[in-house]
Amino acid sequence: MLKLLPSFIFIFLFIDLYSKIRITPNREDRVFHTGETISWQITIDSVEKYDSLRYAIKPGALSTLEEGMLKVKKGKSNISYTFDKPGSVILEIRWGSPDRWQNRVVDGGICDPEDFQLSSKRPDDFKEFWSEKIAELEAIPMNSWMQLEPMEDTSVVYAKVLMDNIRGSKIQAQMAMPNNCEKYPALLIVQWAGVYGLSRDWVINRAREGWLVLNINPHDLPIDMDPEFYQDKSKNELKNYPALGNEYRDSSYFLRMYLSCYRGVEFLKQYPSWNGKTIVVTGDSQGGMQTIVTAGLHPDITAAMALVPAGFDMLGPELDRKGGWPQWYQQIENKDSSAVREASRYYDAANFVPDISCPVLVGVGLLDETCPPQGIIAGMNQIDKQKKMIYLPQSQHQDR
Incomplete structure (x- = not known):
């Protein structure tokens, strides 16, 4: 780590x-x-x-x-x-x-x-809702499938991974690990926003350091197509994907994404090369949001690291401050605004924080206008123990 x-x-x-x-x-x-x-x-x-x-x-x-x-x-x-x-x-x-x-x-x-406070309280039935969704996922067999890929570096094993997810969707991912019979700590890497392929280096470099690594595509898409493939998806069916289904908590685009993370942990847990002790989840921006969500949903996460996490304080504008990406509050075109904003509460990363039981490290950009610091800090203020906040005083969002 x-x-x-x-x-x-x-x-x-x-x-x-x-x-x-x-x-x-x-x-x-x-x-x-x-x-x-x-x-x-x-x-x-x-x-x-x-x-x-x-x-x-x-x-x-x-x-x-x-x-x-x-x-x-x-x-x-x-x-x-x-x-x-x-x-x-x-x-x-x-x-x-x-x-x-x-x-x-x-x-x-x-x-x-x-002293930062959130813009709204967690829904009373929040845990019940997510327990039901996890039960929906668990009713579907994982049916994991792996395709080993040739590697010039024989010290590492690399594979493409496919798993079943809810409602006929798939989880498409990549994994890597050292090429021997030892047991290793597990690392789940979750991705920032956008529609793109996954670079092999993201898992291979971590595997060389001694990790069993799984890296999930946030979308149900192949992980290694040409850039034009992802550009087409981004311009068409996945255009403004955060707003897809956002009027109802049961249809949000983020439902399958969050559950993909949960299933990713389950995949690592059952993998023979896992050491049975350590599972770390990490990501930035949208990946930071998924990191916090995963740590809140899955009790077997042992550490979480989130950089400029998205999805905090969705109702921030009601207190005259900007909410975190995807600024769900404003995603209301041709929709019932009250329904959209109510649904957002079930996907607000802040509402998963009280259920985090592992050590968590969060980096906050004090100049970040995409994932503003106030909502992130307010959300993380809900827990005191095993938390480390790092304020990045000259940082905007990621490398921008």
């Missing part, structure tokens, strides 16, 4: 070293207390290259509290915001060059994160 930590913490840090416009806050860690002020110095290297510089202050990364033209003197400007309650804030600087190309840089901070 320790071998995974350096890449988990550092690879996805966003540090724009070459920006023409730099924002420097008065506190490097960007963590404040109520009543304190975050102030930013904006440095513009070549102000004559820009025909406009606008700023916006967005508490909760949602609504704009203040905006206007940036007043620049000798290449510098200053903006401040005082926290009057626990929360988060984003400062956005936008500009246009003479050819009208637009760009932006952001900074931000959080205040009293230990």
Whole structure:
């Protein structure tokens, strides 16, 4: 597990070293207390290259509290915001060059994160609902099938995996392990958003480190087709897939995805090369959401690592803050908005957190506008023990 930590913490840090416009806050860690002020110095290297510089202050990364033209003197400007309650804030600087190309840089901070609260409570029948769905899954035989693939590196075994899932769907995955008769800790890798194939290196590199690895495609799609195949799916039947079936809790696209993770754990548990002790789940963004969900649903997970996890605080806009991707709250076109938002509560990653019994490591980007920090931290505040939160003060979402 320790071998995974350096890449988990550092690879996805966003540090724009070459920006023409730099924002420097008065506190490097960007963590404040109520009543304190975050102030930013904006440095513009070549102000004559820009025909406009606008700023916006967005508490909760949602609504704009203040905006206007940036007043620049000798290449510098200053903006401040005082926290009057626990929360988060984003400062956005936008500009246009003479050819009208637009760009932006952001900074931000959080205040009293230990006091963050969720926008809604967990539904009273939440555990009952998911117990029923797991029972639906368990009524279907796994029927796992493996196809071994030739490897130049004979120290590792690699295979494509197929399993049955609910309602006629399949789980398509890849796995790898060291090529010997020993027993190994298991690692379940779950994927970020989008429609794409799986790289063999994602499992082979971990297998070389001594893991029995399973990597699940979030969609019921082959894992190794040409890029054009996935592009076509993304433009057609899987276009905006998070909104598919989102009006009802029993039809959400995420139902089979979450249950795929549960079955993936069951697959690893029954595999002969598992050491019978350790099962770790890890992922980022949508994969971080699946990580938290899996740790909450499956009692045999022994550790979970989630980077900038999606799916937290779905009803955040009701408290005037942005919810986590997929921003389910706004996915209401031609639908009953109240039904969509009620269904979202059964898929909100935060509602799985109280059932997590294993150690969990969560990385939060303090400048993340895709999976905003306030909802993630509020969700994780529901547990105290065996939890480590890592605040990434200069990180936007993943590597963007």
